[in-house]
Each structure stands twice: as C-alpha cells, then as structure tokens.
Amino acid sequence: MTDAQxxxxxxxxxxxxxxxxxxxxxxxxxxDAELRQALQDAFDDGVLMGVAPQAMLQTFQAMLSDLKSPFQGGAGEQSS
Structure with missing residues (x-):
C-alpha cells in the first residue's frame, strides 16, 4: 500500500x-505505521533466518485470525 493509499x-x-x-x-x-514496521521487521528476520516467506505470512495470518474484540467474542463481531 502506498502512502497515498x-x-x-x-x-x-x-x-x-x-x-x-x-x-x-x-x-x-x-x-497502522507501527504495526506495518513491526511486521516487516519480523518478516525480514524470519526470512533471513531461513524461514520460507509463505510460512511467515501464514503465521501472521493465523495471528490475525486469533484476534478477539474487547467487546465481543471475536474480531469484528457485533451484538444484536
């Protein structure tokens, strides 16, 4: 994503x-900027230590999937 985006x-x-x-x-x-930098740093570290880039991405995706909303049971869920 570019700065304009x-x-x-x-x-x-x-x-x-x-x-x-x-x-x-x-x-x-x-x-957003802090998270992007931290993710990029962790990604770079993993790849430099020999982890496959796709494995790093899968790990990050799993982390995102595990996020829970502080107000609901899961990320993005809304109560009725």
Missing amino acids: KDAFLWVDHEGNPVSCAEKVQILREN
Whole structure:
C-alpha cells in the first residue's frame, strides 16, 4: 500500500460510517505505521533466518485470525 493509499483509507465504525475525529484517525494511522514496521521487521528476520516467506505470512495470518474484540467474542463481531 502506498502512502497515498494509506492516507485515502477510511476507518469505519461498527455502522459503516467513516471515523471523522481527527485525533482518532491520527492514532489509527500511527498504529497502522507501527504495526506495518513491526511486521516487516519480523518478516525480514524470519526470512533471513531461513524461514520460507509463505510460512511467515501464514503465521501472521493465523495471528490475525486469533484476534478477539474487547467487546465481543471475536474480531469484528457485533451484538444484536
């Protein structure tokens, strides 16, 4: 994702509306940048130590799948 794409990305709330609070958007962008850098560093380390790139990606995907919402039973789930 390019910097322009990252800037154009819309964070949405649980109703699908864009998050418009500038401070919230700034924090989300900072978190995004930090996570991307940490993932890239971990990916590079793994590959340099001989792990197959696809295996690293599968590990990251498994981590994402295991995320739980602090408000619900799983990531992205909403209560009725």
